[in-house]
Amino acid sequence: MKKWGVIICAIFLAMTTHAQHIEVCSTCTISTLKEAINNAQRFDTITVKPGTYKEHNIIVDKPLIIKGENYPVIDGELKGEVFTIVSDSVTVDGLFIINVGTSYTEDYAALRVKNSKYFVIQNLVLEKLFFGIYLEKSNYGKVYHNKIIGNAVEEYNSGNGIQLWYSNHIEIEHNYVERVRDGIYLEFSDNCLIKNNVSANNVRYGLHFMFSNTDTYQDNTFENNGAGVAVMFSKHIKMFNNTFKENWGTASYGMLLKEINDxxxxxxxxxxxxxxxxxxxxxxxxxxxxxxxxxxxxxxxxxxxxxxxxxxxxxxxxxxxxxxxxxxxxxxxxxxxxxxxxxxxxxxxxxxxxxxxxxKLYSYIVNRTPETIILLRSMFIDIIDFSEKVSPVFTPxxxxxxxxxxxxxxx
Amino acid sequence: MLKILKYSFFDLIRSRWSYVYFAFYLLLGVVLLFLNNDLSKAVITLMNVIIVLVPLIGTIFGVMYYYNSKEFTELLLAQPLKRSSIFLGQYLGVAMSLSMSLILGLGIPFVFYGLFKSNAIWDFSLLLITGTFLTFIFTALAFNIALSNDNKIKGFGYAILLWLLLAIIYDGVFLMSLIFFEDYPLDKLSLIGTMLNPIDLSRTLILLKLDISALLGYTGAIFKQFFGTSFGLIISFIMLIIWVILPVMRIMFKSRKKDF
Amino acid sequence: MVSIENLHKSFGKNQVLKGVDLSIKNGGIIAVLGPNGSGKTTLIKSVLGMVIPNKGTIKVQGENVKKNSNYRHYIDYLPQIANFPSNLKVKELIKMIKDLRKNTNNDQHLIELFKLQPFLDKKLGNLSGGTKQKVNIFLTFMFDSPLIILDEPTTGLDPISLIRLKNLIQEEKAKGKTILITSHIMSFVEEISDEIVFLLEGKIYFKGTITELKNKTNQQDFEHAIASILSENHA
CATH class of the missing domain: 3.80.10 (Leucine-rich repeat, LRR (right-handed beta-alpha superhelix))
Structure with missing residues (x-):
């Protein structure tokens, strides 16, 4: 209750303090985002006009609304992280972020939220990225309606679409993630809601879940991911009405459950x-x-x-x-x-x-000698399955x- | 040859057995579709029927036709006709009339069920194509058996034995050897083993459609290439064609040497 | 017409023909006789190309029969047992054989001769043995080939049909055709044949007219002549 109070206070404060409106465009007095953020007061709105802005390491250190008009392009030029949000109550809306730097030592993200609360990340389009949206020790945020299109081929040099690390009470809804390493990744993140997302064609998992409890994921579609969805070392998870489709391969599952309880x-x-x-x-x-x-x-x-x-x-x-x-x-x-x-x-x-x-007995045989899968639906297999059915010897x-x-x- | 084919075919499509065969498939199709009302299940059941029953009927019918028309064949032999065209004509007549019973018998209920609007049409077409291949292969094998055995009883015996061997015993031995040699890399062996038996070959072809999810669970690279790409489909079809051609060639060879 | 040189044929260990030399001139009726297993049918089937000889050459009208099917245009053959595809109608069978060989107009005459009219629309499977044999004979005589081979033509025929068959054979002979017959019915052979070929143990034991045979064996009667050959050789 107290937290919501704070939000309402903040909004009220923002409205009463006559939030400034700052425009950024290539021909404006303020032509870069960094400049705009520097000049902005707390709770100002920065409108980014259409155009291409070659910037990276944009640090958002005060509560702001950064809103793109007609998807302005923020080009990181493969030099590093693009946005880093270190303040509470930041909204980022309607940007097209491309060319996030790739590194083997640092996890550069298109947009990182660090130790902050009450953020809203929405309507972003991310392409040519390493990590997409990275939430680090940040709580009570919303990640809505983003589109993340990676071009990952190998696991070792690609990042995750939406990553949560020690972040609780996050709502992730209506996002579309494809061709990254893990579509959505949660680690040590509790009480999250993951709803109506589509995660497809990812190199590893469509959704990856570790040490995260009391989370709900529902109405999502996980399709054609390298290894499906992995839910591990967690409890009190609710998984409702999701679709797991066409996850094909040797170590590929619709869903992998490991050490999941209750x-x-x-x-x-x-x-x-x-x-x-x-x-x-x-x-x-x-x-x-x-x-x-x-x-x-x-x-x-x-x-x-x-x-x-x-x-x-x-x-x-x-x-x-x-x-x-x-x-x-x-x-x-x-x-x-x-x-x-x-x-x-x-x-x-x-x-x-x-x-x-x-x-069936045959499933034991295949488990033991995988090549015998080639005899699937053979009449001989039907016969031995039938005899096992009549008097079980190998099956419980x-x-x-x-x-x-x-x-x-x-x- | 075409003339012989024409007359054998007309003779056969008017035979009682063709109707029985046709009626059986018609009934099967109707029961599966309209009493069960589950297209996917129907296709799976049909697959089991096709890979077991079609070879059996093909062999029995082929052997039966050969022995029954022995005297007529002799009459034809005295005509100015090439031997190979007589036997090929008869063989094609049998194989085609059987295939037609199969395709029409199963096709009609499926068309009425609304197959053309369903996405099972590919699975179903594959079933019919495989069934037709099996008919051609096993009729050819039956003609081979009959050509090599003048004794009817023996011929029928061998025909049944051939079916038992390829439909059941082969897979048993195959399974045992796979388990026995499980410490060795087996994917090549298992694919070769499949190629050598037309029933297994057809089964694999259908598995590619029905059980691809399971097949891709296996690690072997060759397996993966075989089942994961169109490679498997192409190879399987080539092998099926070879399986038709080889016995047919033996029919031609054997018939040229045989005394009547 | 037909010339056979040094013909050998064995089925497995069983040597059936052991060097048959035979030449048949144009015209006339030749009966091939011999006890069971003497190789009559094998000889005829060799000429027809149904049996493939181990050794020796056969020429029909000067054409070698080996790996050849064209020479059969010169031959009409009546098989011993007639069995036709049971689901074809008589009419269709006639059409088919015509289709396979060449067209002929002889068929109407023959249909009348053997009174096959009522059976034309029946399926072959429903015919009696005798009618089948009539159809069989009919198919043989439908074409005007210079050589006619009849294997046991009298089987299952009623007396009237038998008479018609004899007439037919005589008619064909009158046209100058060569007719080769095997039969067990000695009276039939004696009545119609100009010359006989007697096969014994895979070889030609005798070739000549019936009169010559009677002289050779000192028997008055044809049947006895045959019997004496057999008893001589088996005594």
Whole structure:
């Protein structure tokens, strides 16, 4: 409450102190941003007229609104960082920032917010960048509607699109990030909301999440990223209604969960990924109402996963529904729809009369000798899978969905 | 040859078996589409049917036709016709009438279902193309078996055995050897193993469409090149064509030497 | 017409023809006789190119039969067992054979002769054995080829058709054609053939007229003459 009070006070103060309006253009008296910032008073508005401004290391050290008209180009000339914001209550809006310097020792960003609060970064277009928007120990900010187009090819010499480091209470919405290393990267950042973003064609992860708790991400689309989305060492994460698509490759996942606890994964769509969700050491997670469509493996469980529940999900045409690498199972599968289910429903209650075994013997064989994937859908494989189904030897015999649905679940 | 082909074809498309075959596919298509109402599932089921049943029917039908028309073949042999054109004509007649039953039988329900508006059309076309290739390959193999065995019972026996071998036993041995040699790099071996069996080859071709996500999970570079680019598709088709040409050439060779 | 030199053929270990030399002049009816397994059918099939000889040359009208199909334009052949694609109609079969060889106008006359009119629209699979044989004969005589080969032509024919067949053969002979027949029915052979070729154990044992054969074996009767050859050689 106190924080919001401060914001309102600040706005009130800004309005009452007759905020100045400063214009920057190539023919104006003030022709550079740096000059404008130097001349500006706290809470002034700087309007940047269309044109190209070859500047870097622009330090914003007072509360200002920097607003571009018709996307003026701020060209960093590959010399280093372009904007560094070190003051609270800064708004940067409507700029086209290009040519951020690349360095192996420093993480140059198109725009960095450092130890500040109440910032708004919106409507930016970033191209030819190293890091895009870098939030460092900054809280209560908003990152809205930015477009970040990188040209990353290799992991080692590229940066992330939107990076949060020790930054809490940040809202990241409606951004579009492509061809950087990690589309959105969070480290030690709690209570963030990541919503309605699209992160595609990135070299590594569409979203990368480390040691960040109580965050929500919803309605995002992660498509064709080198390794999908990685969520690691975090708890109380809510993942709702996201789409994970076409993340293809050997170490590629729709979503990689590692050491994630007490989280909810609801209403997501995993479509045509090599592995829909790869789970390692993650406990007490609820998976509900997710669609797993045409993935190589819908879910791959790699051990040390306990008390997870998978209910009312749709498993549609995956090459493998579930893969396990151990014989022990402590997770619950119930009331899911499995398109590979071949049982019957004599009493017509919508629940198959015989349980479904989502783990096939063949998935063990492939796990052991990956080349055997070439025999997928062979009749011989069907025969050995069938015999395993009848009397499980290699697969956990309690890994069953006792109430397989006979119709696709809608919600 | 074209004349023989024409008459064998007309003879066959009026045979009861062609209708049975056609009706079977028609029924299968209708059941899959209209009772299940799930196009993706239908395509997957069809794939299983095609790679198992088409070779079986192709072999049995080919052998059956050859033995049944033996006397007629002798009549033709006394005509001023080249031997190779007689047998090629008959072979093409059988293969084409079977393919037609397959394509029409499955095609009609799919067209009624609204295939042309659906994006499954490529998967489906691939299924039919593969099915046609398998028909041509296994009919040719059947003719080879029949040409080499005058004894009908033996011929049928070998035909069934060939099918069992290629459809099931081969994969079993293949799987065992992959597991047995798992310490060695296997991606080349496994691809070669696939190429040597037309059923596996067709299966792989369909996998490229249906299970590409899973296939790309494997590390091997050759695998990746094979499945990740159009390379795999092209090679598979070339191999399928070779698989048609080789037995057909043997039909021509064998028929030239054979006494009737 | 046909000249065969040093013809050898074996099926596996079984030597069927062991050096057959035979030349057949233009015109006349020649019957090829011999006990079962003597190589009659093999000889005929060699001429037709259906059996590929191990050794020796066969010439028909001066054309070597090896790797050649064109010479069969000179030959009409009646196979022993007639089996046709069962789903074709008689009419279609006739059309097809005409299509495969060359057009002919002889067919109308023959259809009438064998009373095939009512069967033209029937499928071949539904015909009786005798009718099939009629169709078979019909197909053979449809073309005006100089050499006619008949393999057991009398099988399954009713007496009337048999008479018609004999007439037909005589008619063709009158046109100056060469007719090669195999048959088990001795009376039939005796009645129509001008010359016989007797095969025994893969070789030609006798070639000449029936009278010559009777003289050679000192038998009055043709059947007995044949029987005496066989008993002599197997005694």
């Amino acid at each position: 989280s909810e994964i609801i209403g997501n769509t995993f479509e045509e990924n090599t592995i829909g969700i790869n789970i390692e050491g993650s406990n007490r997670i609820t998976y509900r109402n997710n669609d797993f469509v045409k993935n190589g493996w819908a879910i791959k469980v790699r051990g040390a996963c306990y008390t997870n529940t998978f209910t009312e999900n749709n498993f549609l045409y995956n090459s493998f529904d579930i893969a396990y690498n151990s014989k022990v199972n402590d997770n619950v599968f119930d009331k899911n729809y499995w398109s590979n289910y071949t049982g019957y429903d004599l009493n017509k209650d919508g629940i198959g009369d015989i349980p479904y075994r989502p783990v 015999d309690n890994l069953l969905d006792n109430n397989p649905q006979t119709k696709r679940i809608t919600w």
